[in-house]
Amino acid sequence: MAWVEVCEAGEVEVEDVIRFDQEDRTFAVYRSDKGDYYATDGFCTHGRFHLSEGLVMGKLIECPKHNGRFDITNGAAVRVPACKDLQTYSVKVEAGKVFIDIE
Amino acid sequence: MAIVVQRRDYSLKGPESKRADEKGLASAQWHATPIPRAKMKELMKRKDGPAIRDTLIWFIGLIVLGYLAYLSWGTWWAVPAFFLYGTLYASPGDSRWHECGHGTAFKTPWMNDVVYHIASFCVLRSATPWRWSHARHHTDTIIVGRDPEIITARPPIWKILYMQIFHLYGGPIEIKRFILHTFGKLEEQEKEYIPASEYSKVFREARIYMLIFLAVIAACIFTGSILPAMFTILPTFYGFLLVLTFGVTQHLGLYEDVLDHRLNTRTIYMNRVFRFLYWNMNYHTEHHMFPMVPFHALPKLHEEMKHDCPEARPSLWAALREVIGALRKQKHDPAYVVVKPLPSTALPYRYGPDEDELELTRSEA
Numbered sequence A: 001m002a003w004v005e006v007c008e009a010g011e012v013e014v015e016d017v018i019r020f021d022q023e024d025r026t027f028a029v030y031r032s033d034k035g036d037y038y039a040t041d042g043f044c045t046h047g048r049f050h051l052s053e054g055l056v057m058g059k060l061i062e063c064p065k066h067n068g069r070f071d072i073t074n075g076a077a078v079r080v081p082a083c084k085d086l087q088t089y090s091v092k093v094e095a096g097k098v099f100i101d102i103e
Numbered sequence B: 001m002a003i004v005v006q007r008r009d010y011s012l013k014g015p016e017s018k019r020a021d022e023k024g025l026a027s028a029q030w031h032a033t034p035i036p037r038a039k040m041k042e043l044m045k046r047k048d049g050p051a052i053r054d055t056l057i058w059f060i061g062l063i064v065l066g067y068l069a070y071l072s073w074g075t076w077w078a079v080p081a082f083f084l085y086g087t088l089y090a091s092p093g094d095s096r097w098h099e100c101g102h103g104t105a106f107k108t109p110w111m112n113d114v115v116y117h118i119a120s121f122c123v124l125r126s127a128t129p130w131r132w133s134h135a136r137h138h139t140d141t142i143i144v145g146r147d148p149e150i151i152t153a154r155p156p157i158w159k160i161l162y163m164q165i166f167h168l169y170g171g172p173i174e175i176k177r178f179i180l181h182t183f184g185k186l187e188e189q190e191k192e193y194i195p196a197s198e199y200s201k202v203f204r205e206a207r208i209y210m211l212i213f214l215a216v217i218a219a220c221i222f223t224g225s226i227l228p229a230m231f232t233i234l235p236t237f238y239g240f241l242l243v244l245t246f247g248v249t250q251h252l253g254l255y256e257d258v259l260d261h262r263l264n265t266r267t268i269y270m271n272r273v274f275r276f277l278y279w280n281m282n283y284h285t286e287h288h289m290f291p292m293v294p295f296h297a298l299p300k301l302h303e304e305m306k307h308d309c310p311e312a313r314p315s316l317w318a319a320l321r322e323v324i325g326a327l328r329k330q331k332h333d334p335a336y337v338v339v340k341p342l343p344s345t346a347l348p349y350r351y352g353p354d355e356d357e358l359e360l361t362r363s364e365a
């Protein structure tokens, strides 16, 4: 376990995504339409594009480059040209702050 | 003494592909106009309403014009009637294929998929291969050796453009591909951008297309008339004029091998009828820079980013004149391109991958 603080809980809006850089790694931290938090690798597996510039719809993230989609709850690629799943990370909210487990 | 103009190799497997890679032009970062995240989120919002409305208008229009064309069969009225029917079949076929391929037209995914498959058939494009070819077009827009959707080389090959008035260049290529796919084979260049995991889908779709083709041919033989084909397969050919007209204005006459859609993509103001047929793809620079923005929000996106773009061409006619003028110049000077000055509020053009190559060219005309 390697929990890292990302931001204040309110900083990620419902149905939105933010980018989080940790040393040389980039993550995307999301809130679904239900208000739950999720985290994945920050780059699309199709073309290394920042998912933080994409659109969260329900529990899906759409990549801004070619409209590939992933399920943010399990990282599954659900729309081509995204074919390879994303790595996901555990998220917790404690004392009003969002943490992700980057291991 | 005659000047011999050398043509570059536009194939995806030739030396230009390697060169683009080495120069950092393949899968590169492109210029994007800075737009506040909140505004962008609003623009990216998906809706079903506008696309359902437009699809109903499209299908009802086809039924009405199709009925009139049917009544006119055997008279000279059939010429304008089928021309209108074919135009309404092929032109929205092309734009609906495009927008539903991006998955942005409707909010509901299955609606995008259904219209995507119908529209793909209308313009005789294999649904899955063209989805992948278009993804590559967005990754490497007009990068020679990388983009499979460059309409014609520089200097231009006029024969291709003339043949495309009736889809006689692209149409036979597509039919040849269906046949190949029906037998479980792909062209070598298709393997460059379609992943192996998609091959079975490609073959299945081609076989369905083939069955429809055979059914239409059987109907023609059975009725002893080409009328059945006049409604389903042939409109792609005789109704292609507007598809070509819109298509040539997207990128032709502009830069190759740059990383800035303001340099290689044209935005044009069009009237409401053309915008309906083309589904707002006249805002083409906007679409390429932000493919997440659905067709119905492109006019608003245009307002948000026009301070960073050259002025839009005032009409389709003005854009066509610019394209044809540029192609004629490129016949003798393939390096000729049209560059419009940027407004004083714009960020500079981005010509290449190297930051040092960023140049201030607001006055360049």
Ligand code: FES
Residues within 6 Å of the ligand: A044, A045, A046, A047, A048, A049, A063, A064, A065, A066, A067, A068, A069, A080, A081, A082
């Ligand atoms: S880079 Fe994300 S879908 Fe292509």
